[in-house]
Amino acid sequence: MTDKELNLRAGLAAFSDADRVVPVNLDEFDPLNSRDDLIKLLVETGISFSRPREGVIAAEISESSFEVAIQGDAVAAAARAACELAASWIDDDDVKAWNIATGRFAR
Structure with missing residues (x-):
């Protein structure tokens, strides 16, 4: 999965409602590289770390977790773990439905 796809899925996990309405611009949402966006992701999802x-x-919530090796930058590793965990809650059908709902491609 590309970083762009990972950011999209993490954003959908954090912000979308049942109708795929998302109150943030997911084209610009980048928790992998933006500390502000990472904080938004963490606040919306309740993900914590250990x-x-x-x-x-490890990014964790309830019984779910995702581990990442720290390779120099602990915050970058935490961002990756949080995005991977949040993205795991979104499947291909969710992404397709969001693309249709936002007019990105026709059925």
Whole structure:
């Protein structure tokens, strides 16, 4: 999955309602690279973090988690883990429905 797709799925997980209405511009939402967007993602989803072992950070919520190896930048690893976890809640049908709802392509 590309970073753009990961950001899109994380944004859909954080912000979309049942009608696929999203109150933020997902074309510009970039929690992988923007600290402000990362904070928005964390606030909306309730994702938190732990360090299950040396050199690893885990994004967690309830019974779900996603671990990423820290390779120099712990915040970048945390952002990746949070986005991967949030994105895991969105399937291809959700993305397709959002694209249709926003007029990005016809059925």
